[in-house]
Amino acid sequence: MQRGLVHALAWSLATGAAVTLSWWGVHTVMAGTAYDPPRAVPISASARGGQDPTDGLSSSTQRPEPSRSPSATTTPRTAPKPSTPPPRQPSHTPADNSPSPARSAPRQGTVKSYGTDGGRVVFELGKDWAKLVSATPAPDWSMQVWTNSTWIRVNFSRDNGTTVSVFCTWNDHPPQVEIV
Incomplete structure (x- = not known):
């Protein structure tokens, strides 16, 4: 009996x-x-064709553009304003009218959303580029994302082996989205 208890305890x-x-x-x-x-x-709003009250919001995947207004150089309210503008000094250096890379406008494309059984994918599509804005899997689905310089792939998969793939390609052509 003692041997059985020792074996059971072990x-x-x-x-x-x-x-x-x-x-x-x-x-x-x-x-x-x-x-x-x-x-x-x-x-x-540009994608929906109307006014969007959330235009000022940003997402966790996109940072807001820095303000270009010189707010730090404003004059105090108590400073007197001159009645006449100060005379202009002639410039001896030629004006540089070439656009600088810092001043160039950011690339803007059309935002399009694609719904599948596995979830929803949102792309920003330009003339010769694309960017993944968001990918949200449906309940009970998982998601994987692959990116390259000429394509983006989003896979939604389920435990039962079902897989839905969303491909966006733009190699020498405008972006094309294919759902497989």
């Missing part, structure tokens, strides 16, 4: 240690892969 301890070690290993690996689900980004 088996219980070994099983408990194995389960604990397995759980700790899986938990450690999974903790590094967990992420917050992506948030949807509002579509701009």
Whole structure:
């Protein structure tokens, strides 16, 4: 009887240690892969054809443009304003009218959304470029994204083996989106 209790106790301890070690290993690996689900980004007014009250908002994937107005150089309110403008000094250097890279307008494209069974993908499409704005998987679907200089691929997959792929390519042609 005592021998049976010792074997049962040894088996219980070994099983408990194995389960604990397995759980700790899986938990450690999974903790590094967990992420917050992506948030949807509002579509701009130009894409919808109307006014958008959220035009001033930015998403976590796009930073707002810095202000170009010189707000730090404003004069205080108590400073008297001159009644006549100061005389202009003649310039001895030729004016440089060439556009500088810093002043060039940012690339702007058309924002288009594509819905699939696996989720929704939003691209900004230009004449010879494309940019992924957001990709949101549907419930019970997972997502993977691959990017390259001439294509973007978004895969939505399910545990049962179902996969939906959204391809956007623009190699020597305007961007084309294909859902497979």
